[in-house]
């Protein structure tokens with residue numbers, strides 16, 4: 001176990017606002033986790049690719065850094081991987097592609113740790129974490145033991161799960177179980193992948209996803225960012241038809257429950273905000289849904305930019321853009 005004091009927040013958030021974190025505790029096994037003297041519930045952090053610290057943080061942060069992987073073959077072609085939460089997500093995708101195990105190749109290059117994947121049910125190019133999840137192991141602060149949750153118990157939704165809702169603050173994810181297959185199952189429905197042949201290899205998909213992401217999304221090591229900043233809003237079919245009368249070009253994807261998901265990037269783009277810069281923060285030129293920090297961005301500037309985007313979109317379309325990124329105040333609570 002490592003306990004670090006007075007840490008620069010830039011090391012723990014890929015948006016890199018400059019502030020301080022009082023305590024960071026790193027634990028790499030469950031035995032040590034059970035021994036920890038936890039008085040107030042610590043804030044759980046992975047690699048910080050979806051978290052922004054707006055203010056100096058007094059609440060202790062905890063990170064599970066164990067990276068062990070074990071595998072079991074349940075059927076001839078089905079492999080169950082048990083992966084500890086500290087493993088890097090993209091590394092896992094890369095390992096499984098090397099081994100020709102199908103299931104998460106469309107989720108290449110998503111930043112962050114394996115433990116963060118279930119929290120917001122990461123998704124891209126037609127696949128989400130829920131599609132391969134068999135279980136999530138959650139260590140509870142209250143019982144000091146691991147509870148194994150089924151996918152149903154995880155209550156996965158669009159960028160949502162029980163870990164963001166009822167179980168938020170109650171414990172930490174220590175491992176996940178995912179089922180992969182040696183049988184090819186290409187998912188090529190998403191724009192960008194639809195040009196691949198149905199007989200393509202897992203490496204073709206992996207390479208195409210990486211090329212597509214690189215062409216649209218900034219690498220956080222070069223330009224500080226936390227990926228898509230807002231969720232794509234979901235509105236009713238009636239509201240969508242109404243808006244189409246004024247904005248015939250507005251894209252929308254009909255969902256199973258008769259609602260429509262509208263691309264937030266389009267709404268922001270239409271407001272002329274592509275490449276918009278406010279002091280040292282702004283909307284990325286190639287994908288305006290990604291907010292970026294040019295280097296010396298401040299929380300004041302970021303909050304002003306968020307308000308400006310939300311106000312413009314609300315005024316034009318009566319649609320509220322909800323942040324997808326976790327924005328935290330000095331107590332580690334979600335900033336609203």
Ligand code: EPU
Pocket residue numbers: 123124125126190216217226227228229230231232251263264265266267269274286287288289324
């Ligand atoms: N669009 C514009 N202008 C732009 C860019 C996009 O109008 O400059 C419109 C287009 O209509 C386009 C649509 O927005 O078809 C969707 O854009 P894109 O395919 O880039 O996807 P997205 O909806 O913006 C979502 C996820 C991404 C994920 C991609 C690919 C959310 C909030 N974001 O983005 O996830 O990589 O789909 O599956 O759901 C993340 O969560 O951090 C993330 C990057």
